[in-house]
Amino acid sequence: MPKLAPLLPDSLQPDFSQLIDAVADLPQSPWKILFPYASQQLTDAIALPHRLITLCMNDWATGIAFIDSTLSSLPESPLYQCLNSYGQLELFGEVTLEADALTLSPGAILQQQNGLLGISLPPLLENPQLWYQVKGYLLSGILRWHDGYGAKHIKKMQLPKGEQPRCKLILIGSRSQFAELNQLDPEFSALTQQFCEIADEAKVTSASISAIIALIEQQAALAGITKITTSAKNKLLQHLSARRDHQHYVQLNASYLSKLLSYCHYRFGQELTPNAIADFISTQQQAMRLPQHYSDESIVERQIPIALEGKAIGQVNGLSVVELEGHPLEFGEVFRVTAAEFLGDGEVVDVERKAEMAGNIHSKAMMIVESYLSQVFGKEEHVPFSANIVFEQSYSHTDGDSAAVATYVALISALAQLSVRQDVAMTGSMDQAGNVLAVGGINEKVAAIYRTAQLKQLQQPVLVLIPASNLVNLCCDDALVEAVNKQRLIIYPIEHVEQAIEIAIAEVDKVYEAVRTRIKELNGQEEGDTSWLKKLMRYWQA
Known part of the structure; x- marks a missing residue:
């Protein structure tokens, strides 16, 4: 398997400056160009x-x-x-x-x-x-x-x-x-x-950039802004791209633009600058951050034990997104996925589903994990293990398939009795061939692991594994870009679940061989027991 390379800082957010510089004349009917x-x-x-x-x-x-x-x-x-x-x-x-x-x-x-x-x-x-x-x-x-x-x-x-x-x-x-x-x-x-x-978004291309800038300037004029610097245009497009969660698209929501531009005009006057946009973003985030503050506080007070140092068997840091209704709010959280193995018939017991605390998508993901496990080990001989999978300290309804990769890694760790690095967090769905699939909320999840590392005052870097297919969705803020640049945060894009095993546990061949060895040992014991029973039955029959 080829060696993975971590992401570079310039791949974490889009840069529209060259497209903006190429804009000459603004069209009179930008909507007609876009739609x-x-x-x-x-x-x-x-x-x-x-x-x-x-x-x-x-x-x-x-x-x-x-x-x-x-x-x-x-x-x-x-x-x-x-x-x-x-x-x-x-x-x-x-x-x-x-x-x-x-x-x-x-x-x-x-x-x-x-x-x-x-x-x-x-x-x-x-x-x-x-x-x-x-x-x-x-x-x-x-x-x-x-x-x-x-x-x-x-x-x-x-x-x-x-x-x-x-x-x-x-x-x-x-x-x-x-x-x-x-x-x-x-x-x-x-x-x-x-x-x-019409959509409240648009793809940013050399053909559409002039229309997008024209729409922004129309809304800016309505808000009283008469000048937008080139750097402010790039900053604004980056922010609108983050709201769309796509490096090639920007959100074009007139209501939101009016809110943003009116605030910037009120605080900073008729010229729109990157600092004005950054102030608006920070103010909005701080105003809605109370639920996230309580979540962070529970980690600092160790009410929710999250380990980002050392190693542990069957314990993996997963990443999730909390979605709150009312005034919509989303933020990422780190949670623990644990696996405990015992003698059985190869069944993966999903405790969330057994407790009726999981939705259908989550249940489907756990079945896919079990199916892939059977394909890897069940074709050779009977798997004499079963395992319980638990999302620790999950007290509300859980749904989604983004924890499939973390679940599989925790499961393999338990079966092989090999420990997992705790400075690694991961997210990703998977199919029956072990391919890692895209998930939602990737920016909130990446931000969550770095925020948790800061809360725990870690001195060493933390690693996060994301689906390679989510690279186009990365629209990280400047703080995360700086963290990657200074190697306080290392992001690996993975395409197959075995790459997650390589980074979090050890070489795949070594890990799988450890599982197969345990399977053979237990199957050998069963065969020995069966042979002994047969001898005993023959003795009594005689």
């Missing part, structure tokens, strides 16, 4: 007779920016309005009767005659009756005053006939919201409509 098909669909919808346009996206502000940009690029921009919060009154107007005088107050649909009205999808999901009123307009093209607010209370007077406003509706929501609407009304997908979709 040409969606822009064309929206443009076509204006000319086509369809009354419904569905815009699929995750962020409302991003969707509005896309619509504004697309419509402003047309030779004749149609009348346009967007509603994020609305009800029957805002859409269909109001009907009142006072002293036998009927008053008709038009709603947004009638006000946008021959124009476009963008509406957010969630209010329709909360009020299905309102959706069916909207659907009635989409099918007939007629706005009935009977749908107006207060119309049901008009008993003494005949309401006028419906209007034909020729207003097209842009229904704006995420895929999950459209799926919910389709469950509410299975006929929704059969409606005549023009569909377009």
Whole structure:
């Protein structure tokens, strides 16, 4: 097996400076460059007779920016309005009767005659009756005053006939919201409509970089920022890349950009610099770090025993990601995977699953570990071992397959009775051939092992093993890059589980031979016992 080389610091985060330097002129319609098909669909919808346009996206502000940009690029921009919060009154107007005088107050649909009205999808999901009123307009093209607010209370007077406003509706929501609407009304997908979709991310290439910079500068102008230094552009793109967890993509979420740029303008004025961006990132992290602080405190106080020195049999440092709901928060944690072997029939007992504290993905991963173990050793002769696998001090529901490599290494260590280096942490899924597969949250996991080493005030470096297929997802912060540069943190990308054994225990041949030797010894004892029993039976039969 070829010798592995640790990662170099420049592979831990993307560098967009050369692409930024090559940008000459900024385009007037960056959305059209980044999402040409969606822009064309929206443009076509204006000319086509369809009354419904569905815009699929995750962020409302991003969707509005896309619509504004697309419509402003047309030779004749149609009348346009967007509603994020609305009800029957805002859409269909109001009907009142006072002293036998009927008053008709038009709603947004009638006000946008021959124009476009963008509406957010969630209010329709909360009020299905309102959706069916909207659907009635989409099918007939007629706005009935009977749908107006207060119309049901008009008993003494005949309401006028419906209007034909020729207003097209842009229904704006995420895929999950459209799926919910389709469950509410299975006929929704059969409606005549023009569909377009945009993402809140973009791939950074020489062809797209000018459009990405243009979008950032548009949002910066709205926040009051008039100048962005070249180094600040690179720093910002690195941060947006980290939020996307991909070195070739950046997150383009208008709501988040507005939040970031407004803060930087408030604190540092009209010029955006790397220090301003770093201050925003640090402030946001510190504001949400209380749960992580409690987790770190438990390690410092040794309530959660994590060993990063010495060696131990059947004990491996795994890496996980804690995901908290409410205000979304993710951070990495180091945890112990332990294996205890005993005489048995080759079964790997997953204690998490037995205790009903694990999900289906976790259970599948443990079965794959057991399957690969059987392939390595079970083809030659019966494996007389079983083992318990435990995620120590796990008190909540566990799911995911990213601990498969750590589990296999702990298992092999226990079976071979060879110790594992405790200054190593690892993450990775695996298949039945032993190949290491990509996992999620790789940046949080790498940060977790280094943070834990700092909490324990280690003087020697710590090692972390990650799937080689996750290299493109590495978007580490400057502190981690410096740690790798000074060799306080050493990262090895691995492609096969045997590479993890090589680094954490010893040469694979030596480790596997130790397991096979123990198997032969125990199988030999069983054969000897069986032979003795046969002799005893023959004696009694005689």
